[in-house]
Amino acid sequence: MQLVPTQHYLILAAVLFCLGMLGVLVRRNALVVFMCVELMLNAANLTFLAFARERGDVTGHLSAFFIIAVAAAEAAVGLAIVIAVFRSRGTVNIDELHTMKH
Amino acid sequence: MIDCSDFQSFGQYFSTHGFTDTVTCFVQNPPFNTANIGNSLWMIIALPILGAFFCGVFGKFMGRSNTHLIASASVFGSFLLSVMVFWAVNPSSTVAPNPFGSTLRYAVGADYGTWFQAGDFRVNFGLLADHLSASMLMVITGVGFLIHLYSTSYMSHDKAYWRYFAYLNLFVAMMLTLVLADSLVLLFVGWEGVGMCSYLLIGFWYDDPAKAFAGRKAFITNRIGDFGFLVACFLLVLTMGAFTLQAKNNNFPGDGTGSSQVFKAGLSAKGPLSFAAIDAFTRALPSKADSNQVTLSTVIDNGPLKGFAYGAMVTVILLCFLLGAAGKSAQFPLYVWLPDAMAGPTPVSALIHAATMVTAGIYLFCRLSYLVVLSPTAMAVIAVTGGITALLAALIAFAQDDIKKILAYSTVSQLGFMFMAIGAGAFWAAFLHVVTHAFFKACLFLGAGSVMHGNAEETNIKKLGGLSKEMPVTWATFLISTLAITGMVPLSGFFSKDAILHALHTTTLEGYEHILHWVWYVGLATAACTAFYMMRLYVLTFHGTRAPDAKVPHAHESDWQMTLPLVVLAMLAIAAVAHGIPVMENANREGPLQTVMENYLHPVFQNAMRSIEATGFVTVEHEEGLPWGAWGMAWAIALAGGGLSIVLYRFVFKRDGQWSGPAEFIRSLAQHKFYVDELYELLVIRPVKFVSFIFFKIVDSLLIDTVAVRGTAWVTAQTGAALRYLQSGDAQSYAAIMTLGLMCALFYALFKVL
Amino acid sequence: MSAEFVLFWVFAIATAMSALGVIVTKNPIASAMSLVATFFFLAGIYVLLWAHTVAVLQVMVYAGAIMVLFLFVIMLLSLGEDTSMTKFSPTRIIGGVATAGLLAALVLAFRKLPEASTGWAASVDQLKAFGTLSQLGDVLYKQWLFPFEAVSLLLLVAIVGAVVVAKPRI
Amino acid sequence: MPSFSIQDFMPIFPAAILAVGAMALLLSEAFLVSVPHASASRGYQAVIGVITAAFAGTVAFHNAFEDPRVVLQGFAVLDPFSSFVTVVVAVTVGLAVLLSAGFLKHRNAERGEFYALMLFAAAGMSLLALSAEFITLFVNLEVLSVATYALTAYLRRGTRPAEAGFKYFILGAFSGALLLYGAALLYGATGTTKLAGMAEVLRAASSGDKAWLVYCGMVLVATGFAFKVAAVPFHMWTPDVYEGAPTPVTALMSAGVKAAAFVALIRVFVALAPGLGPQVPFVLFGGLALLTMVAGNLMALPQRNVKRMLAYSSVAHAGYVLLGVTALFAPAAGTEGHGMGVLSASPLLGQVPASAHADIYKAILFYLLGYAVTTIGSFGVLAALERREDETRGTTWDLDRFAGLAHSKPGWAIAMAACMLSLGGIPPTVGFMGKLLVFRAAVDAGLLGLAIVGVLTSAAAAYYYLRVVVYMFMRNAAEGAAVPERHWQTDVALAVATAGVILLGILPGPVTAWLTQATMLALR
Incomplete structure (x- = not known):
């Protein structure tokens, strides 16, 4: 059986990762920025799983488990912080958050 | 050689022997057990620290006189202990522990164990007093005590007197740490500590922005110096590490001074930055090219310094140390902080910026004398730096009218003299000048303080005058000190300055044959300038008529707390002359007569002198008999400069320029x-x-x-x-x-x- | 071309497009929905990679739980209105260029990898057992005990943290 | 069937104690809140926190003398390094809890959750220091990060805390994703996520085609760590977050997080080094160290805001530790890759000797301890001086606030002066000792140029540290300046920190001797 080469998956992951990174750098809305970080985490997951299949090693699968759990924990605290920012500022636009600089 | 074996007491011995022999034996037989005094060395430092602690923490609540008492008593206690140490290092039986095999005679020391350690890099908390540091101890605690006494009156109106005394005590403790340290690391602790205290005391009256700028200037120049010091230490550790790996058996001749095992054992016991280790290193590193030995011209074959010759590294290390010393001892071009440092209280200028801290650089080079003599290049640079500093500062002093500024520039100039002596390898002469300078310059500063005190803080000499009758004690002591610094014959300054000039005249550095000769001319010119501007200062302040724009119509003489230190210091400035007269037989059993100081410091510098003989880098021509010709010339120069000044300012000009x-x-x-x-x-x-x-x-x-x-x-x-x-x-x-x-x-x- | 290839390309293109949707759509809700779509398509990719268990978790936890939380916050803060990209600035350009460079480097790196193979599987049973819940559970509880406990600590901390931060007044 | 013995759980005992203490605080908060008037007397929380920290520290101290070994199926190591960092963390968190007591009381914001989160963060630091597998390491990193995100945004005063929390969170999550992606690539290259396994694979195989993967993964992981330790140019979050966070939290972050992250970084890179060219980690860390030392100090120089100044100083100090890390990877002169031979037998993986590196490890660990004590002391004084009225204006940390402190609060002024001298590396403080050991280790490794830059920058740094001292001792307070409140907890914490700064500076012998013994244990 002809398998799809691992490289294909890896390049897809790299594309996802870089799209996420670009989103972090250019989007204004804090929530969207946060979503882009999730995208990057998923790229890492995909990479783990691709290598896991190549080697027949479930370490990659377990890593993906843990990454999903970490993402959930981050989401809980992150969203709470976004709410706190909104409460104090009335906005979640990232380029308006620069009380502290220099 | 005097036999003191039957000495019991001064009176008993005096009745049977002559006066000189009795004094010699008295000095060599302290009436207490010298064996354990090393273990008490820490107390010399601890006392002023305790004093600083009490004054700083409880000073506000203790009241003035209690603060004065604690501050002065702690320094006086240190002074008494220093006298005991000074006495204890004299018997030739006194031997300090030295794991490098060679015997360290005429020294007491104590090693309080590992301070910290990282692999083979070890630093012990060790103190050491030999003739050099014992003399410094006497100067620091003695002059320090007098200045404490003086300050009790001078600072009596200041609100923050408790803070002042706490800083002053702390300074004394740090200076004592610097002097007693037996490793470069502990010395650096004192080095930074005195800088810190100096910084705090310069800014003691801190309301003025100009003074704040002065503080910043002092700070930056000193940091440049510290940087040089640390880099030198690192390079030294690296060089010694490379040497330890590369050294051959022939580097450690079997004359009892050690083998490579002893050297390595000593290194692991004391660490590479202890003075004993550096001494052992220089002894094991001969200069003459020899294929069976590692020599100065050998190229390092391991470690980060691979590819450089040992001699080149020694030169670089010394130049880095010179940067450090130039910062602390106000040498060209880092001297500029010292005149600005006069913003602090006058007793501080006397203690820190004249007598003690600024001589730390000279002390450092004297300590490392065995290293200095391994590099004629570095010696030439040191001598030239000293020469430039001395002449430049003297020239600038001409143009000053502020009494403290003149004294400050004259301090810079005299420090330049001391560096010239180091450059010529005449360490004892440099140190003699340190001691005599400490006495007469402290006296001058305190006298200036007394003048300011009696004239409503007036510092412009053109607005003073005619004080000789109103302030008789200040006048007399100031006159003595002025004559001492100008180099008049029966006073100490003459002999110490002449010793330096003489050394410059008779010494030649290999590869730099004419340098010292030129520096000698510079020294002579500087001596003439010194005499001129000091006499100008003296005449304008104490003679003639009172200036019309003086702040007070009549000056008043200061309290006994202020005049007593003046008198004592003036007497010391005279008495120190005893150190400078060549009456002792040569410690090397041959050669001309030595001065008391040279003879006394011989144990400290003997390794350096041995290296000088072995390497041939430094040639000294000895003259038979006393140097009457040189003395006469020096005296004539001082007389001419001073006399010209007196004539001009006393008889030709009036102070208003008409x-x-x-x-x-x-x-x-x-x-x-x-x-x-x-x-x-x-x-x-x-x-x-x-x-x-x-x-x-x-x-x-x-x-x-x-x-x-x-x-x-x-x-x-x-x-x-x-x-x-x-x-x-x-x-x-x-x-x-x-x-x-x-x-x-x-x-x-x-x-x-x- | 086998069915796997076809499915891969379908899912890969769909994933990439919906991921692009996350960063180009102006409305946060649209972004969130694009992200949900990405997660679903990714789950498909995971199935292709024989990671069925992870694919299920992906749909349940990621698309189900986490994204609902996101949408909930968007609604709560009434952030439904459109927001554009951030203002043009040199640092954005630098970031974009750097990202492109990163992508190029990664793609180059992956192209140098040797071809994949399933030579590790000795038997069909082994292939069938790969990535099943029982195999994962076995490894998880017998070997990955420490990280598992650490994750429990992490979740506790996250709960406490979220409660503390979201409180209106302290 | 693998089994776990009690010995396996030895290393995680301190973290478990911290977590249990935190849970006890949470429960007490839940139950005591219903008791009337309980909120008026909330002094007990800090006491519980300190006792927990002391207990954890004691256990960690005991652990340091255990034989080093890999435990928990290769997911954790018990070695003197992790134990030492746990001791540092315990000291840090204990002092930070004490500082928080007065700080929160002053703001009427005392809650058990705050202390619980601090203890959780400490548990995360301790676990991070002993993780020996990438996913475990990442999870533990997140434990401490999530706790510190929440702590940063804890206060509701003005806009700063929430903004700081948000910046920290978003950049932290970003860097976490980078780290994770790097870990995935490394997993692809080696087929395992365990550090020891990775080292083995990398050493055995000439990586060939996988080299690209290893290099990409290594750089991404390095970026993630560089963010956590605040190395230039990944430091940008530091000043903003440090300024906005409640000051005791800042102290915990700058001391504890940094120490734990550095040990994890060293652990990871010692494992990866066999797969990299000899020059690569050396150049990367050397570059980071250089940039960090220079830029950190330059940016601190013009700061009048003391809290930001300390934040930049924290960046600069990361540079000095990075100098030590660089020394670890320095190839010996002339022989390309010489250092790798030593590294391949590293103590951090529970394997055989690397005595050449013992000094460097010791210097780094001592530096981390010294910096932790000093930074707690300096942020402690800052916390004590803060006035909540000025917080929204951002002037509460201005240099002028320190004017005349020597008169109004001489004890605090002395504590601050000692800490400033220590940060500036001036003897006789622990900062000087730490710098001496690190510079000396660097010089020995042949990094003469970097060491000189280090000496030069620390000489320049003394300027802005001593400026604070000058303000305290030589300026008079402005008219009508309010006298800050005192709390005994703050005074105790400051006294302990100052005593540490000075005693460790004068007598570092016991600690270095202990470290020597501990490293010897690891190197056997």
């Missing part, structure tokens, strides 16, 4: 346009002022103020501002810069793998 005369005849000549005054002004004062003004502009204003102080401030501020621009507060910019950093690192890494 000219008067001792006789109506001259006055009438003048009125007939016989413009001697203007001629003198045009020919002498103007050029000198101009030259010093140029130097002042170039070195002080341009080089230090503009380039070093403002320039570094400007560059760092600009760079800081540029970096702050990036710190825009925008999280996405931060992420972008992180990504950029990531990409650079990635490209570098992938470039490596290609």
Whole structure:
């Protein structure tokens, strides 16, 4: 059986990762920025799983488990912080958050 | 050689032997057990620290007199202990522990165990007192106590007197640490500590922005020096480490001074930065090229310094130390902080900026004498630096009218003399000048303080005058000290300065044959200048008529607390002459007579002297008999400079610049346009002022103020501002810069793998 | 071309497009929905990679739980209105260029990898057992005990943290 | 069937104690809140926190003398390094809890959750220091990060805390994703996520085609760590977050997080080094160290805001530790890759000797301890001086606030002066000792140029540290300046920190001797 080469998956992951990174750098809305970080985490997951299949090693699968759990924990605290920012500022636009600089 | 075996007490021995022998034996037989005194060395430092603690913490609540009592008593306690130590290091039976095999005689020491250790790099908390440090101890605690006593009156009106005494005690403790340290690390602790205290005391009256700038200047120049010091230490550790690996058996001759095992055992017991280790290193590193030994010209074959010769490294290390010493001891071009440091209280200037802290650089080179003599290049640089400093400062002193500023520049100038002596390998002469200078310069500063105290803080000498009758004690002591610094014959300054000039005249450095000769001329010129401006200061302050724009119509003499230190210091300035007369037989059993100081310090510098003989880097021509000719010339020069000054300022000028005369005849000549005054002004004062003004502009204003102080401030501020621009507060910019950093690192890494 | 290839390309293109949707759509809700779609398509990719268990978790936890939380917050803060990209600035350009460089480097790196194979599987049973819940559970509880406990600590901390931060007043 | 013995759980005992203490605080908060007037007397929380920290520290101290070994199926190591960092963390968190007591009381914001989160963060630091597998390491990193995110945004005063929390969170999550992606690539290259396994694979195989993967993964992981330790140019979050966070939290972050992250970084890179060219980690860390030392100090120079100044100083100090890390990877002169031979037998993986590196490890660990004590002391004084009225204006940390402190609060002024001298590396403080050991280790490794830059920058740094001292001792307070409140907890914490700064500076012998013994244990 002809398998799809691992490289294909890896390049897809790299594309996802870089799209996420670009989103972090250019989007204004804090929530969207946060979503882009999730995208990057998923790229890492995909990479783990691709290598896991190549080697027949479930370490990659377990890593993906843990990454999903970490993402959930981050989401809980992150969203709470976004709410706190909104409460104090009335906005979640990232380029308006620069009380502290220099 | 005097036999003291039957000495029991002074009186008993005096009845049967002569006076000199009795004194010698008395000094060599302390009436207490010298064996364990090393274990008490820490108390000398601990006492002033305790004093500082009590004054600083409880001073506000204890009241004035209790604070004075604690501060002075702690220094006096240290002084008594120092006397005991001084006495204890004299019997030849005194031996300090030294794990490097050789015997360290005439020294007491104590090693309180490991301070810290990292692998083979070990630093012990060790104290050591030999003849050099014991003499320094006496100067620091003795002069320190007198200045404490003086300050009780001088600072009596100040609100923060408790803080002042706490700082002063702390300074004494730090200076004692510097002197007693037996390793460069502990010495550095004292080195930084005295700088810190000096910084605190310069800024003691801190309301004035100009004084704040002075503090910053002192700070930056001293940091440059500290940087040099630390780099020198690192290089020294590396060089010694490389040597330990590379050394051959022949480097450790079997004459009882040790084998390579003993050397390594000593290194692991004391650490590479202890003075004993550096001494052992220099003894094992001969200069003559020899294929069976590692020598100065051998190239290092391991470690980070691979490829450099040992001799080159020694030179670089010494130049780094010179940078450090120049910062602390106010040498060209880092001298500029010292005159500005006069912003502090006058007793502080006397103690820190004349007698003790500024001599730390000379002390350092004396300590490392065995290292210094291994590099004629470094010695030449040291001598030239000293020469430039001495002449430049003397020229600038011409143009000053502020009594403390003149004294400050004269201190810089005298420190330059001491560096010249180091450069000529005459360590004892440098140290003799340290001691005598400590006495007469402290006396001058305290006298200046007394003058200011009695004249409503007036510092401009053109607005003083005629004080000799109103302030008789101050006048007499000031006169003695002035004569001492100008180099009049029966006073100590003459002998110490002449010892330096003599050494310059008779010494030749290999490869730099004429340098010391030129420095000698500079020294002679400086001596003449010194005599001139010091007499000018003295005459304008104490003679003539009181200036019309003086602040108070009549000056008053100061309290006994202030005059007693003056008298004692003036007497010391006279008595120190005993050190400078060549009456002792040569410690090497041959050669001309030695001065008391040279003979006394012989155990400290004997290794350096042995190296000088072995290497041939330094040649000294010995003269038979006493150097009458040189003495005469030095004396004549001082007399000429001082005399010219007296004549001009006492008899020719009046202080308002109009000219008067001792006789109506001259006055009438003048009125007939016989413009001697203007001629003198045009020919002498103007050029000198101009030259010093140029130097002042170039070195002080341009080089230090503009380039070093403002320039570094400007560059760092600009760079800081540029970096702050990036710190825009925008999280996405931060992420972008992180990504950029990531990409650079990635490209570098992938470039490596290609 | 086998069915696997077809499915891969379908899912890969769909994933990439919906991921692009996350960063180009102006409305946060649209972004969130694009992200949900991405997660679903990714789950498909995971199935292709024989990671069925992870695919299920992906749909349940990621698309189900986490994204609902996101949508909930968007609604709570009434952030439904459109927001554009951030203002143009040099640092954005730098970031974009750096990202492109990163992608190029990664793609280059992956192209140098040797071809994949399933040579590790000795038997069909082994292939069938790969990535099943029982195999994962076995490894998880017998070997990955420490990280598992650490994750429990992490979740506790996250709960406490979220409660503390979301409180209106302290 | 693998089994776990009690010995396996030895290393995680301190973290478990911290977590249990935190849970006890949470429960007490839940139950005591219903008791009337309980909120008026909330002094007990800090006491519980300190006792927990002391207990954890004691256990960690005991652990340091255990034989080093890999435990928990290779997911954790018990070695003196992790134990030492746990001791540092315990000291840090104990002092930070004490500082928080007065700080929160002053703001009427005392809650058990705050202390619980601090203890959780400490548990995360301790676990991070002993993780020996990438996913475990990442999870533990997140434990401490999530706790510190929440702590940063804890206060509701003005806009700063929430903004700081948000910046920290978003950049932290970003860097966490980078780290994770790097870990995935490394997993692809080696087939395992355990550090020891990775080292083995990398050493055995000439990586060939996988080299690209290893390099990409390594750089991404390095970026993630560089963010956590605040190395330039990944430091940008530091000043903003440090300024906005409640000051005791800042102290915990700058001391504890940094120490734990550095040990994890060293652990990871010692494992990866066999797969990299000899020059690569050396150049990367050398570059980071250089940039960090220079830029950190330059940016601190013009700061009048003391809290931001300390934040930049924290960046600069990361540079000095990075100098030590660089020394670890420095190839010996002339022989390319010489250092790798030593590294391949590293103590951090529970394997055989690397005595050449013992000094460097010791210097780094001592530096981390010294910096932790000093930074707690300096942020402690800052916390004590803060006035909540000025917080929204951002002037509460201005240099002028320190004017005349020597008169109004001599004890605090002395504590601050000692800490400033220590940060500036001036003897006789612990900062001087730490710098001496690190510079000396760097010089020995042949990094003469970097060491000179280090000496030069620390000489320049003394300027802005001593400026604070000058303000305290030589300026008079402005008219009508309010006298800050005192709390005994703050005074105790400051006294302990100052005593540490000075005693460790004068007598570092016991600690270095202990470290020597501990490293010897690891190197056997």
